[in-house]
Amino acid sequence: MAQILVVDDSATVRNEVSSFLAANDLSVEVAIDGKDGLDKLQRDSQIKLVISDVNMPNMDGLTMAEKVRSDLNNQGVNIIMLTTESDPRMKARGKAAGVKGWIVKPFKGDNVVGSIKKLVGAA
Amino acid sequence: MTKETQIVSKVLVHECNDDALSVLKDVCTKHNLIGLKVCTGNNTIGLRDASNEISEVMASNVDLGAVFLSEAKDLNGVSGLELCTKIHRARPELPIFMRREHTDSMDDLPPSIQEALAGCYQVEEADKLNELVDNYICSMYYPAELASGVIDLSKEAFESIIPGVEVRNDLPYLVKDQIIYGELFSLIPLESDWCRGYMMLQTTENEVLDLIRSGASHIEKTQPDSRDSNGILNEATNLIWGSIRSRYFTNEVSSEGLRTQVPIMVNHQRKHISFGSTEPQLCFKFTLHDPQMRFPDITLYQRLIFNLSWSPEKFAESEKAVDEFVDNGELEFF
Numbered sequence: 001m002a003q004i005l006v007v008d009d010s011a012t013v014r015n016e017v018s019s020f021l022a023a024n025d026l027s028v029e030v031a032i033d034g035k036d037g038l039d040k041l042q043r044d045s046q047i048k049l050v051i052s053d054v055n056m057p058n059m060d061g062l063t064m065a066e067k068v069r070s071d072l073n074n075q076g077v078n079i080i081m082l083t084t085e086s087d088p089r090m091k092a093r094g095k096a097a098g099v100k101g102w103i104v105k106p107f108k109g110d111n112v113v114g115s116i117k118k119l120v121g122a123a
Numbered sequence: 124m125t126k127e128t129q130i131v132s133k134v135l136v137h138e139c140n141d142d143a144l145s146v147l148k149d150v151c152t153k154h155n156l157i158g159l160k161v162c163t164g165n166n167t168i169g170l171r172d173a174s175n176e177i178s179e180v181m182a183s184n185v186d187l188g189a190v191f192l193s194e195a196k197d198l199n200g201v202s203g204l205e206l207c208t209k210i211h212r213a214r215p216e217l218p219i220f221m222r223r224e225h226t227d228s229m230d231d232l233p234p235s236i237q238e239a240l241a242g243c244y245q246v247e248e249a250d251k252l253n254e255l256v257d258n259y260i261c262s263m264y265y266p267a268e269l270a271s272g273v274i275d276l277s278k279e280a281f282e283s284i285i286p287g288v289e290v291r292n293d294l295p296y297l298v299k300d301q302i303i304y305g306e307l308f309s310l311i312p313l314e315s316d317w318c319r320g321y322m323m324l325q326t327t328e329n330e331v332l333d334l335i336r337s338g339a340s341h342i343e344k345t346q347p348d349s350r351d352s353n354g355i356l357n358e359a360t361n362l363i364w365g366s367i368r369s370r371y372f373t374n375e376v377s378s379e380g381l382r383t384q385v386p387i388m389v390n391h392q393r394k395h396i397s398f399g400s401t402e403p404q405l406c407f408k409f410t411l412h413d414p415q416m417r418f419p420d421i422t423l424y425q426r427l428i429f430n431l432s433w434s435p436e437k438f439a440e441s442e443k444a445v446d447e448f449v450d451n452g453e454l455e456f457f
Contacts, residue, residue, distance in 0.1 A: 010354055011342060011350070011351065012284060012340065012341050012342055012357075013341075015343065019343070080454065084362055084364065084365015084369070085368070085369075086369040087368075091457075095457045100456065100457060101455055101456045103452065103455070104369070104451045104453075105283075105362055105365060105451065105452075106284075108451075108452030108453075111452050111453055111454070112452070112454045115454045116454075
């Protein structure tokens with residue numbers, strides 16, 4: 001059972017983000033792409049927040065976000081994109097899919113940990 | 124253009140005539156060329172075969188812009204006419220310029236030598252030499268703002284992946300060489316309305332594995348494997364690519380423009396990669412140094428290859444990126 005699902009095809013980013021969150025007393029699960037993320041989200045109903053990359057093989061993060069709302073019919077989980085993308089069209093697509101927020105990489109944990117804790121109800 | 128953003132090019136010089144060296148020095152200064160002079164037999168090293176030294180210089184410099192040779196024999200009796208075919212066989216992409224004594228034509232030279240040469244000049248023809256350099260080395264204009272911006276973005280990416288690292292960089296330079304440094308490299312397309320091509324990052328696997336073993340990266344493994352070193356380079360590539368897109372690619376490239384592609388050729392035996400274009404590539408050399416000495420220095424070569432389309436006159440920084448409302452790493456709520 002985890003509070004946060006980190007979805008990124010880069011092991012470096014998965015390690016970096018999950019280690020930081022774990023060090024801040026948050027339980028974390030990781031997924032290697034959007035497909036894996038959907039799978040893990042379906043199996044773990046305790047996940048309150050998904051932090052996902054956009055550009056990933058097999059299934060990108062925005063498609064995953066859209067499928068979370070449509071295929072899984074999960075309207076409750078918060079989704080934040082952590083990506084190198086900052087194109088307004090991408091953000092608009094995320095917004096339409098119910099994405100809650102957007103972080104442009106690199107990940108600076110100290111800047112966002114407060115907001116993340118609030119989103120999972122741990123603040 | 125400030126000294127920081129000056130774009131240079133490294134050239135190999137085998138020349139024993141003082142007047143010719145003086146002319147070459149002026150040309151190098153004018154075009155920001157850095158001359159790597161090889162032994163001509165009259166220095167303190169003593170009588171040494173120039174072809175051996177050229178081989179050594181070329182082996183340790185996989186990022187040259189051109190070669191300047193002389194028809195006249197050096198003190199060892201070695202002439203550029205002998206050297207040029209050897210160099211051309213080893214690195215056919217490098218333009219070779221030959222100084223000749225009595226003519227600037229190559230018509231009287233054997234076909235094998237003509238094929239190896241990009242052009243000939245005489246010592247009193249500085250204009251012709253400048254023209255050759257313009258045509259072969261400085262044929263592609265790269266905005267200095269792009270070069271300095273890419274350095275800044277790349278440094279930020281490396282610092283994010285390796286907290287506490289000190290990133291040093293050489294001046295950006297133009298490269299004709301198509302030799303691959305190390306055995307680990309990444310390629311990612313760069314697509315905008317003003318350029319189309321690739322970004323390539325090159326390094327050695329052992330350097331990255333040493334970094335991971337030291338615990339200085341975000342990967343916590345004492346016995347990392349190639350997937351881990353791939354992961355580090357992958358993330359560096361992704362971060363730099365994303366930053367370049369945000370900062371410089373303001374407009375989408377039309378679908379019409381995306382249709383053109385050319386095969387990328389890789390020869391593993393020769394460690395050679397060709398993008399189908401002979402235009403000079405914009406190259407950056409970074410050294411990642413750990414002040415705490417947890418891992419040895421890492422050398423990284425970054426190349427921008429705009430082989431499919433290049434319109435630097437349309438180059439502009441994204442106003443949005445320059446005047447960002449939300450900084451990198453901050454959470455922007457919708």
